[in-house]
Amino acid sequence: MADGMLSLSWNNHRATFCHILATLREKERYTDVTVACEGKFYPVHKLVLSTCSEYFEKIFENTPCKHPVIVLKDVNRCDLEALFCYMYEGAVSVAQSNLGRLIKAAEVLRIKGLAVPDEPPISDRRTASSHHHHSSDDRSSPHPKRRRREENSHSHQGRSQSSPSPPSSPRPSPLHDGGDSHPAQRSRSDSQWGDHGATDREDGGMDGVADDRLGDHSTTSHSAPTPPQVEVMVDETLVKEEMIDQGDTGQEDMMDSGMDYGSVGSDSRLEGSAGGGGEEDHMLPGKYEPKANPSQQAIPEAVVEALAGPSGMQTWLGGGEMPSGFSGLEGYTGSEGGQDLHPPSQAPAAHQLVVSGVGRVAGAREGAPATTPGKTHHCPFCPYTTRKKTHMTSHIRVHTKEKPFPCPHCPLRFTQKGNLRTHITTHLRKSLLL
DNA sequence: CAGCAGGGGGCGG
DNA sequence: CGCCCCCTGCTGC
Numbered sequence: 451m452a453d454g455m456l457s458l459s460w461n462n463h464r465a466t467f468c469h470i471l472a473t474l475r476e477k478e479r480y481t482d483v484t485v486a487c488e489g490k491f492y493p494v495h496k497l498v499l500s501t502c503s504e505y506f507e508k509i510f511e512n513t514p515c516k517h518p519v520i521v522l523k524d525v526n527r528c529d530l531e532a533l534f535c536y537m538y539e540g541a542v543s544v545a546q547s548n549l550g551r552l553i554k555a556a557e558v559l560r561i562k563g564l565a566v567p568d569e570p571p572i573s574d575r576r577t578a579s580s581h582h583h584h585s586s587d588d589r590s591s592p593h594p595k596r597r598r599r600e601e602n603s604h605s606h607q608g609r610s611q612s613s614p615s616p617p618s619s620p621r622p623s624p625l626h627d628g629g630d631s632h633p634a635q636r637s638r639s640d641s642q643w644g645d646h647g648a649t650d651r652e653d654g655g656m657d658g659v660a661d662d663r664l665g666d667h668s669t670t671s672h673s674a675p676t677p678p679q680v681e682v683m684v685d686e687t688l689v690k691e692e693m694i695d696q697g698d699t700g701q702e703d704m705m706d707s708g709m710d711y712g713s714v715g716s717d718s719r720l721e722g723s724a725g726g727g728g729e730e731d732h733m734l735p736g737k738y739e740p741k742a743n744p745s746q747q748a749i750p751e752a753v754v755e756a757l758a759g760p761s762g763m764q765t766w767l768g769g770g771e772m773p774s775g776f777s778g779l780e781g782y783t784g785s786e787g788g789q790d791l792h793p794p795s796q797a798p799a800a801h802q803l804v805v806s807g808v809g810r811v812a813g814a815r816e817g818a819p820a821t822t823p824g825k826t827h828h829c830p831f832c833p834y835t836t837r838k839k840t841h842m843t844s845h846i847r848v849h850t851k852e853k854p855f856p857c858p859h860c861p862l863r864f865t866q867k868g869n870l871r872t873h874i875t876t877h878l879r880k881s882l883l884l
Numbered sequence: 885c886a887g888c889a890g891g892g893g894g895c896g897g
Numbered sequence: 898c899g900c901c902c903c904c905t906g907c908t909g910c
């Protein structure tokens with residue numbers, strides 16, 4: 451510091467940094483991990499996640515894959531979005547009524563500043579240090595602010611650093627749309643669920659490396675605001691990885707291109723699935739995929755199928771211990787005795803799937819109580835709910851691709867008997883015309 | 885027009 | 898409650 455040394459400081463460093471981060475996320479630039487939650491896929495950055503959560507950090511440590519997919523069960527999608535917002539921008543607005551649920555989710559994921567005491571950056575953790583070395587200029591901790599932020603939701607507006615940073619304002623997640631169970635949006639939503647992509651795993655790389663040692667550290671050791679009833683939660687976290695056999699080169703491309711499944715980017719498809727965008731040469735028995743989709747579907751399909759098939763499930767979870775996190779699913783498939791889905795399968799390729807079943811976050815699914823006090827069935831794969839179980843079983847077929855009603859006259863198959871019936875009438879009509 | 889998917893009503897165990 | 902049937906709305910060709 452002696453002679454001639456100048457201290458150059460970047461005034462708006464923090465604000466700019468945050469802004470750029472948020473922008474990168476928005477553009478899905480450099481994203482290297484995908485978090486799946488309630489059917490949505492969120493391309494995000496390992497760096498950010500691991501900075502904000504040791505839980506994620508551990509996951510990444512244990513998953514050497516370049517672009518893992520982390521499937522979060524029983525974390526509310528909205529909460530997750532809020533948490534992402536929080537992680538990327540250091541603040542998020544949340545309705546007071548949702549606060550508890552959000553905190554719970556944060557605890558499950560061990561988000562610093564919300565669930566885990568925001569350790570001082572001085573610590574030697576590399577994640578922390580990576581940030582804190584530039585913390586000289588911003589007087590505030592590089593870490594997310596402490597939780598109370600939420601209460602006065604708007605406080606982040608004027609968060610230090612002059613620049614109001616309009617673009618970085620918590621973007622209201624393209625998929626918020628409060629009511630998830632709206633039938634209106636169903637047709638929309640199911641498209642992103644991969645209605646016909648087919649593809650999926652099974653033979654592919656099912657030999658996952660399966661290390662579930664993530665659970666241990668995460669077992670509710672949170673010292674933060676202890677939740678009323680945190681169920682067994684994360685100790686049942688399991689992580690299953692799907693090692694993809696294919697070179698990791700195409701991986702990135704495919705990821706980038708196929709990553710929005712209608713979730714975040716929704717339309718910003720630029721490079722059309724370069725690289726081996728997931729060989730999804732699904733050869734379905736009946737080849738009933740009139741509108742086969744390109745690689746886009748690959749991942750969600752994989753995820754869904756992985757979660758869906760009872761058999762797939764077994765394989766996935768290492769044949770066994772079904773965590774409570776999957777209970778919902780179990781309920782359906784289980785009750786669904788005859789539902790022997792023999793999913794069309796192929797390896798989704800290119801991705802490492804990390805299924806992380808975290809314990810139920812108290813309120814469970816948001817839409818639930820609202821719809822029907824009595825019995826509401828929740829789709830384990832999407833926000834769809836219905837009161838009639840039979841409707842649910844039929845709905846689940848859109849995820850599992852089971853089509854139990856084959857046309858006797860052609861290779862087509864249908865998920866609903868009625869649809870088959872109407873289809874058969876077309877055959878009759880044709881034969882009459884001819 | 886055909887296919888898909890969700891919802892509701894009726895009926896029987 | 899579960900099954901069956903039918904209707905309806907939406908979407909893509």
